[in-house]
Amino acid sequence: MAEFLKTKLGIDHKFNPNSKRHFLNKTQSVYHCHHYSTLYTQLAIDAGETELLANASEDSIHEVLSKYFRENNITDIDERVQISCKYYSAMGLGTLDVQFMGNDSGKVVSKSSHLEEGWIKKWKKFDQSVNYIGCGYVSALLAAVLDKPAGTYKTFESASIVKGDPHTVFNSYKK
Secondary structure, three states: OOOOOOOOOOOOEEEEOOOOEEEEOOEEEOOOOHHHHHHHHHHHHHHOOHHHHHHHHHHHHHHHHHHHHHHOOOOOHHHHHHHHHHHHHHOOOEOOEEEEEOOOEEEEEEOOEHHHHHHHHHHOOOOOOOOHHHHHHHHHHHHHHOOOOOOOEEEEEEEOHHHOOOOEEEEEEEO
16 A cells, blocks of 8 residues: 655754844754845845845755755655745745756746735835845755755746736746
């Protein structure tokens, strides 16, 4: 008889009251706050440095996901995808659903984006995409899941909640 296993993400959350730092699975983490994220995203847009946000997100998340997969001996692609999407939610970023993923490209949908929904509440809809952190996360997700180095993929938004679309669509391609 076949046994169906449910993918489970183990989150070990610790707070150090002396340093005022949060740790998720022994990695120092900052929970997502749309007030702070919208401000530094607007600053990056104003300065023309949006790639900095995407690259920082990608580099840090790639290491977090790859380490988790190594330490827990997770090699199944579907399980890696599910864990990566759950980690995005656990960080307070929203939801991700991988529609397609291959060695050369990928498509990921977010029906809920804390940053974009917060942006709309704070400043209303905007005429351009703003989720550079999500773009970096999706690039890291694809690379980590497929055992490729950070920097393998470039991700952009083809639809965006902040622009009035019903959901955000991240499209990725191999650099």
